[in-house]
Each structure stands twice: as C-alpha cells, then as structure tokens.
Amino acid sequence: MKIFTERSSIEQVEEGNRLAPKFDENGLIPCVTTDYESGEVLMHGYMNQEAFLKTIELGEAVYYSRSRKVLWHKGATSGLVQKVRELRIDDDQDAVWLRVEVIGGASCHVGYRSCFYRRVPVAEEASQAGDQQDGLTLEFTEKEKVFDPKQVYGDAPNPTQL
Amino acid sequence: MKIFTERSSIEQVEEGNRLAPKFDENGLIPCVTTDYESGEVLMHGYMNQEAFLKTIELGEAVYYSRSRKVLWHKGATSGLVQKVRELRIDDDQDAVWLRVEVIGGASCHVGYRSCFYRRVPVAEEASQAGDQQDGLTLEFTEKEKVFDPKQVYGDAPNPTQL
Numbered sequence: 001m002k003i004f005t006e007r008s009s010i011e012q013v014e015e016g017n018r019l020a021p022k023f024d025e026n027g028l029i030p031c032v033t034t035d036y037e038s039g040e041v042l043m044h045g046y047m048n049q050e051a052f053l054k055t056i057e058l059g060e061a062v063y064y065s066r067s068r069k070v071l072w073h074k075g076a077t078s079g080l081v082q083k084v085r086e087l088r089i090d091d092d093q094d095a096v097w098l099r100v101e102v103i104g105g106a107s108c109h110v111g112y113r114s115c116f117y118r119r120v121p122v123a124e125e126a127s128q129a130g131d132q133q134d135g136l137t138l139e140f141t142e143k144e145k146v147f148d149p150k151q152v153y154g155d156a157p158n159p160t161q162l
Numbered sequence: 163m164k165i166f167t168e169r170s171s172i173e174q175v176e177e178g179n180r181l182a183p184k185f186d187e188n189g190l191i192p193c194v195t196t197d198y199e200s201g202e203v204l205m206h207g208y209m210n211q212e213a214f215l216k217t218i219e220l221g222e223a224v225y226y227s228r229s230r231k232v233l234w235h236k237g238a239t240s241g242l243v244q245k246v247r248e249l250r251i252d253d254d255q256d257a258v259w260l261r262v263e264v265i266g267g268a269s270c271h272v273g274y275r276s277c278f279y280r281r282v283p284v285a286e287e288a289s290q291a292g293d294q295q296d297g298l299t300l301e302f303t304e305k306e307k308v309f310d311p312k313q314v315y316g317d318a319p320n321p322t323q324l
Contacts, residue, residue: 001289005297010322014272019282019298022324032194032203039201041194041250044257056298059285084285088203088278089300091270092322095206097278108253110176116250116259120181123221123246127163135167136181136218138251160172160254162184 003053007093014091022094023049028064031096033107035114036085042107043115047096059084061098067159078152080104104147109159111145111152165215169255176253184256185211190226193258195269197276198247204269205277209258221246223260229321240314242266266309271321273307273314 005018013020023029028046035042045063047055051071054062058073061082065072075081082100089096108115118138121128126136167180175182185191190208197204207225209217213233216224220235223244227234237243244262251258270277280300283290288298 002295002297003288007324010320010324013324014322017280017300017302018296019300030192030206032206034196034201034203039196041196041203041259044192044194044252044259056282056284056288087282087284088303089280089282090206090277091272091274091279095277097203097206110253112253115252115257117253118179118251120218120249120251122218122249126165126218133164134180135164138179138181140179141250158172160176162169162172162175 003056004049010092013093019089020093021052021089021096022092024094028066029094029096031061031063031098033061033082033098033100036099036101040114041116042082042100042102042113052096055084055087055098061100065159067161068157074107075103077156078104078109078147080106082107106146109149109153111147111149112142113146114142117142165218166211172254175255181251182255183214183251183258184254186256190228191256191258193223193225193260195223195244195260195262198261198263202276203278204244204262204264204275214258217246217249217260223262227321229323230319236269237265239318240266240271240309242268244269268308271311271315273309273311274304275308276304279304 005020007020027048031045033042048064051062051064061074063072081103086099106113167182169182189210193207193209195204210226213224213226223236225234243265248261268275
C-alpha cells in the first residue's frame with residue numbers, strides 16, 4: 001500500500017488531495033500534538049518517515065526521539081499512550097498536527113499535563129516582569145504535576161539536552 | 163534589558179522560572195500558533211533570536227521566513243496580524259506556543275483560516291482511503307478560502323518549497 005506521493009509541484013502540494021510530506025535535511029518532520037477535547041498544545045515533537053507511517057497505521061502517536069535516536073511509541077514506557085483522533089497536514093506539507101486523546105491524562109516527561117506549562121510575559125507585561133538583570137521571569141500555568149517522573153521513568157536518562 | 167538566560171542545567175531549564183530558549187543548529191526555534199478562542203492550530207513556523215525578541219516586545223507574532231531568509235512580521239503584507247494573547251515555552255525550552263487573535267480571521271498564505279486544512283486518514287480509515295496505488299487521499303476540512311491569495315499577495319513569490 002502506497003502512503004506517500006512524490007512532491008511534483010507547489011499546486012499539487014498545497015491544493016491537492018495526496019499526502020506528499022516534506023522531511024527536512026535530517027529526515028524529520030515537526031509534529032504539534034494537541035488534546036482533542038481541550039485544544040491545549042501538549043507537545044512539539046518530530047517524526048521520521050517510519051514514525052509517520054507507524055502513526056498512520058496504528059492510530060497512536062509514534063515519534064522519533066532526537067536525543068535517543070530511536071523510534072518512540074509514546075506511552076511504551078510510561079503507559080501514557082496518545083490515541084490519534086485526527087491527523088492533519090499543513091499547506092506545504094512540512095508539518096503535522098495530531099489531535100489526540102491521552103490515556104492517563106499527561107504528556108510531559110517532567111510530569112505535567114502539557115509540556116507547555118510556563119508562560120512568557122509579552123509587551124507591557126514583559127517590561128514589568130521580574131528581575132531585569134537576570135532575564136525574563138516565567139509563570140507556571142500548571143501548579144501540580146500529574147505524575148512523579150521518577151516513579152514512571154525510573155532511572156531512564158532525561159531526554160532534555162542543554 | 164536582559165530577556166534570555168544561559169542554559170546551565172537540565173533542572174534549571176525544565177523546572178526553573180527563567181527564559182532560556184534553545185535555538186537549533188540553524189539558529190531557529192519552532193513555533194506553534196493557535197487561535198486563542200477556538201484552540202485551532204493555525205500554523206507552524208520558526209523564529210530566530212531576533213524574531214523571538216520582537217514578538218515579546220511587540221506582542222505580535224514575528225517569525226523568521228526560511229524560504230525568504232528574512233524577519234517576517236506576520237500581517238505586514240496581508241494585514242492579517244496575529245496579536246499574541248499568550249506565549250508559552252515547553253519543558254526543554256526548544257519550542258514556542260503562541261496563542262493569538264487574528265485580525266482578519268485567516269493565517270494561511272493559501273487563503274484558508276488555518277494552514278492545517280487537510281486531514282490524513284489513520285488506522286482503519288487509512289486502509290480504506292482512496293486509490294491505494296497513488297498514495298493516501300486527504301480530506302479538506304475547510305470548504306472555502308477566506309481570502310484570495312492573488313488579491314492579497316499579488317505577484318509576491320509563493321513561500322512553499324518543493
């Protein structure tokens with residue numbers, strides 16, 4: 001079964017009804033994942049060709065982990081599987097949007113519901129915020145973690161890279 | 163006024179309250195933009211350091227255009243300015259989420275409200291969808307364009323790259 005089509009023209013890519021994704025120089029396409037009910041952005045990840053195909057096949061989110069350099073079936077370790085309710089592709093087909101239902105209610109390896117648990121002040125707020133000598137002060141939007149990462153991931157290495 | 167802080171430890175980046183974004187090897191950070199009211203993902207773009215600072219300063223979305231290689235104050239040509247109602251950063255601070263109000267109601271250069279106007283079938287649906295010899299068939303989620311790109315952008319080159 002053929003899933004991807006070759007990219008032949010801008011018109012075909014933007015106005016056509018064939019899936020013709022563009023993977024970047026590292027073979028990856030970025031993926032935005034939102035909660036199907038609330039619309040909240042849960043995470044921003046990447047897929048390689050195999051992860052994209054697996055996601056379509058399984059109907060569950062499969063990413064490519066850039067830090068671990070492996071296919072990453074979300075929830076395989078934590079149990080926090082993301083069931084794909086809708087998958088969308090953007091105009092030039094170089095970004096993916098997954099609308100998911102999260103088994104367990106959390107998507108962030110730090111323990112929060114969403115990876116985007118901090119707010120950056122903008123405009124007037126930014127000029128008033130925090131200690132101006134030490135950089136802008138972030139505000140936490142989630143007060144408590146949904147789970148304890150140590151209990152869920154044990155001694156697995158933290159994927160965050162400096 | 164200092165906006166960004168150096169990245170000194172994983173704990174500081176993930177659990178701290180200082181803005182310490184990571185720009186990739188091309189000097190870019192990906193940005194997801196959603197509609198403040200509906201939660202719909204409108205677009206996926208990139209910011210360089212200058213675009214990020216401008217967005218914070220102005221409270222309006224400023225991106226970096228990879229195809230045109232310039233700072234891109236969204237709406238400067240089209241009038242479709244994105245007012246930032248909330249800006250968030252993710253756990254490892256290598257992705258940005260903008261929640262915006264769009265003057266004019268559309269964000270996509272093709273003329274649609276969202277850039278993500280096509281749905282990719284998954285799981286059982288995928289195995290039934292379209293002509294299997296020719297790749298997966300996409301379904302349009304928006305039936306009509308909000309504006310005519312030719313009227314708005316004139317002869318400006320299309321930013322989509324094959």
